[in-house]
Amino acid sequence: MESRLSLIFLFIVMRISAAEVVKKNLAGTVGGTITLPEPLLGKGYISFGGKILASVRWGELDIEEEIYTHRLHWNKTSGLFSLTNLQRNDSGIYTLDNKGKKVISSYKLTVYDAVPIPSVIQFNVSSNSCSLMCSVDGAEETTLSWYRDEKIVIQNNSAVSLSLTVLRQDYNSSHRCVATNPAQEKTLEVDVKTSCGHNDTVSRDRHHKILIGIIISVVCGVVLLSSGFIITFIYKNQKMKTKRNEGQTS
Secondary structure (H helix, E strand, C coil): CHHHHHHHHHHHHHHHHHCEEEEEEEEEECCCCEECCCCCCCCEEEEECCEEEEEEECCEEEECCHHHCCCEEECCCCCCEEECCCCHHHCEEEEEEECCCCEEEEEEEEEECCCCCCEEEEEEECCCEEEEEEECCCCCCCEEEEEECCEEEEEECCCCEEEEEEEHHHCCCCEEEEEEECCEEEEEEECHHHHCCHHHHHHHHHHHHHHHHHHHHHHHHHHHHHHHHHHHHHHHHHHHHHHHHHHHHC
């Protein structure tokens, strides 16, 4: 019995020593697809957490676990395995045993929630600057970043919102808010002039100036017209008094 166990142990040691173990980290999103980068073109199998999911023999795929029947795929041409419709519980260690090459490839897959598209609002506008708030709804393990042109201006690795103050001289630069996790990225381009109402402000200022000009013109016109009436009234009144005085004298 002991000699048999020793032979089994020796076989396992020899098998491991003959194999090249490659460990890589992979990231996917819920509902997405992940492809293992190592091809299996000959005989071998793929396992998850020590349990064989499927095997390949004579160019045919044999699914061992029924729940993977419509989710685990193998491409005969490329020899690559793909797992579709990812779920959070798909996270774990996947092992590909390529018996033809005597290579064991091990991959650690982490499945993340999909990154939501960020939204941006302005919350403070002055004559010299505008403050913008970028936010995402209920996103875990999400990094928010503000970019100006191609450079990161500000970044936070664990926030659901991130603010940025843009000076007026930077209004013409391109701005974008980017939400990322290790598996996905979502970007929202921001037109600062539109978001901060810059064009509206200029238009309002122009209308105010025009309105003030009209009011001043009207007031001046009224004043001049009133002055004319007053002068005419005084002149006529004075003339009538003069005629009466001349009549009384004669």
